[in-house]
Amino acid sequence: MPSTNSEQIANDYLELAATLKNLPLFMAFVTDRARQSGFSSKRIAEVELVIEEALVNIIDYAYPDREGWLRLNLKTGAEGGLKLEIKDRGVAFNPLEIEDPDLRAELMERPVGGLGVFLIKKFSDNLFWKQQGDENCLTIIFKKRHA
Amino acid sequence: MPSTNSEQIANDYLELAATLKNLPLFMAFVTDRARQSGFSSKRIAEVELVIEEALVNIIDYAYPDREGWLRLNLKTGAEGGLKLEIKDRGVAFNPLEIEDPDLRAELMERPVGGLGVFLIKKFSDNLFWKQQGDENCLTIIFKKRHA
Amino acid sequence: MEIKELKSEGEALVATLSGRMDAMTGGEFTDQMGIWIEAGLENFIIDCSKLDYISSAGLRAILMAAKRIKSLNGSLQLAALQESVNNVFSISGFDKIIPIKETLEDALNQ
Amino acid sequence: MEIKELKSEGEALVATLSGRMDAMTGGEFTDQMGIWIEAGLENFIIDCSKLDYISSAGLRAILMAAKRIKSLNGSLQLAALQESVNNVFSISGFDKIIPIKETLEDALNQ
Ligand SMILES: Nc1ncnc2c1ncn2[C@@H]1O[C@H](COP(=O)(O)OP(=O)(O)O)[C@@H](O)[C@H]1O
Ligand SMILES: Nc1ncnc2c1ncn2[C@@H]1O[C@H](COP(=O)(O)OP(=O)(O)O)[C@@H](O)[C@H]1O
Numbered sequence: 001m002p003s004t005n006s007e008q009i010a011n012d013y014l015e016l017a018a019t020l021k022n023l024p025l026f027m028a029f030v031t032d033r034a035r036q037s038g039f040s041s042k043r044i045a046e047v048e049l050v051i052e053e054a055l056v057n058i059i060d061y062a063y064p065d066r067e068g069w070l071r072l073n074l075k076t077g078a079e080g081g082l083k084l085e086i087k088d089r090g091v092a093f094n095p096l097e098i099e100d101p102d103l104r105a106e107l108m109e110r111p112v113g114g115l116g117v118f119l120i121k122k123f124s125d126n127l128f129w130k131q132q133g134d135e136n137c138l139t140i141i142f143k144k145r146h147a
Numbered sequence: 148m149p150s151t152n153s154e155q156i157a158n159d160y161l162e163l164a165a166t167l168k169n170l171p172l173f174m175a176f177v178t179d180r181a182r183q184s185g186f187s188s189k190r191i192a193e194v195e196l197v198i199e200e201a202l203v204n205i206i207d208y209a210y211p212d213r214e215g216w217l218r219l220n221l222k223t224g225a226e227g228g229l230k231l232e233i234k235d236r237g238v239a240f241n242p243l244e245i246e247d248p249d250l251r252a253e254l255m256e257r258p259v260g261g262l263g264v265f266l267i268k269k270f271s272d273n274l275f276w277k278q279q280g281d282e283n284c285l286t287i288i289f290k291k292r293h294a
Numbered sequence: 295m296e297i298k299e300l301k302s303e304g305e306a307l308v309a310t311l312s313g314r315m316d317a318m319t320g321g322e323f324t325d326q327m328g329i330w331i332e333a334g335l336e337n338f339i340i341d342c343s344k345l346d347y348i349s350s351a352g353l354r355a356i357l358m359a360a361k362r363i364k365s366l367n368g369s370l371q372l373a374a375l376q377e378s379v380n381n382v383f384s385i386s387g388f389d390k391i392i393p394i395k396e397t398l399e400d401a402l403n404q
Numbered sequence: 405m406e407i408k409e410l411k412s413e414g415e416a417l418v419a420t421l422s423g424r425m426d427a428m429t430g431g432e433f434t435d436q437m438g439i440w441i442e443a444g445l446e447n448f449i450i451d452c453s454k455l456d457y458i459s460s461a462g463l464r465a466i467l468m469a470a471k472r473i474k475s476l477n478g479s480l481q482l483a484a485l486q487e488s489v490n491n492v493f494s495i496s497g498f499d500k501i502i503p504i505k506e507t508l509e510d511a512l513n514q
Binding site: 011014015028032 | 159169175
């Protein structure tokens with residue numbers, strides 16, 4: 001059970017198989033709440049981008065040899081922002097250790113890929129990673145910004 | 148945490164505030180999975196009806212004087228069917244104890260309402276209710292039927 | 295859900311319902327019927343051929359309208375229900391208290 | 405996402421992208437460009453005025469196309485990007501490696 005106190009504060013929770021088919025539902029889980037919290041549609045589009053990048057990475061890389069699971073937990077952050085926790089039990093991976101891409105490379109020198117984590121950093125307001133037992137826990141803070 | 152074994156079987160999980168605004172997400176949570184499990188669109192429409200009735204009742208009646216929460220847990224049932232658990236911490240209520248409406252009453256004698264639980268019974272394949280601590284737990288089994 | 299006034303045929307107002315009639319939209323039907331009844335209309339034919347889904351909240355709205363119209367000595371007919379909506383109607387016994395016609399023409403020729 | 409061939413202007417194929425270019429649809433762009441390039445086309449103008457959303461999967465598809473076209477000595481221009489899509493492009497430095505025009509006309513008059 002996700003929580004045990006009966007008078008709980010807003011604590012939304014979604015767990016589904018880590019497959020691309022479930023991406024729309026994961027996205028709706030976060031964007032519905034962002035909309036209810038009064039995020040502007042511009043900011044919601046940025047939130048969507050961050051979630052897509054983080055989830056697609058888990059879907060693509062976290063479970064190389066088995067079916068895996070993915071859990072989202074949404075809390076209200078400071079000043080009406082959102083605090084999103086993304087958990088998986090795949091390969092231990094800290095996105096904060098990934099180097100930023102070289103944005104000045106010429107077309108033919110630019111590697112294909114390597115932008116996902118970078119976009120997560122650019123459009124989120126804060127990013128933490130920790131390992132909890134056999135779980136990766138990535139916490140992303142979204143401020144309202146253009147409210 | 149909803150589960151502790153790392154090699155878990157399919158176990159989908161959604162917890163949100165019990166408000167009408169969250170109804171579309173709750174519905175999509177179940178219907179996406181039904182579609183992935185190969186339910187026909189005719190059967191999916193029946194599944195939708197059952198979920199709407201069960202959830203709207205919790206939203207309307209379970210928490211008369213405070214904000215409440217609602218949790219769905221989806222498992223694969225026998226023969227590719229679905230087993231849905233609906234949990235809330237509101238007023239203890241066993242829908243199986245509600246009497247069926249009188250379908251032979253004349254128009255002006257028919258009471259307005261009282262059809263929700265009846266439709267749940269009609270379109271689900273099995274229905275269990277139990278109290279777990281301070282939680283209502285309603286389990287609904289959906290077979291594929293017209294697969 | 296969308297409610298659209300189609301035409302007036304003799305004494306009856308013909309309207310179409312499309313989309314979903316559920317806990318979030320059932321109230322729209324009650325509101326619209328209220329407006330039409332306040333305006334003095336008493337006879338209604340509802341074309342349901344584009345109504346894809348109905349739940350008990352929709353049945354509630356229709357039953358309330360049917361009772362109100364009956365008490366005014368008016369008439370309410372539903373026509374051209376899709377199979378799934380028709381199924382919910384018969385299971386609920388509504389086919390015995392509200393006239394349901396197979397086609398819009400059947401309702402108009404009443 | 406929808407990809408639609410609009411017209412051929414001189415040597416360039418003009419196509420429109422609409423909807424979302426994401427992890428689920430990025431491959432459609434790669435496939436369609438593959439078909440056009442196999443058919444001998446080398447110069448492309450992509451009208452992005454109806455493209456509402458792009459993620460790194462979309463950037464990946466565009467970068468792969470741009471590299472392939474460059475190696476054929478062809479050209480790829482993007483035109484009329486919406487603000488949010490344009491923002492993702494500049495943050496990723498794509499505005500420095502792929503010609504981006506404010507309007508479709510600017511691209512055509514190139
Ligand atoms: N959840 C994850 N688990 C394991 N490895 C990951 C995860 N996310 C990202 N990676 C690794 O980090 C690299 C960079 O990721 P990203 O910036 O999203 O770009 P891309 O996915 O296009 O390579 C990936 O190529 C992958 O090797
Ligand atoms: N989750 C619930 N908690 C408490 N009471 C409930 C709950 N669900 C239903 N009820 C009670 O059961 C009655 C019958 O419910 P239902 O068949 O859905 O019809 P309706 O909601 O139209 O009255 C309701 O009027 C309500 O009093």
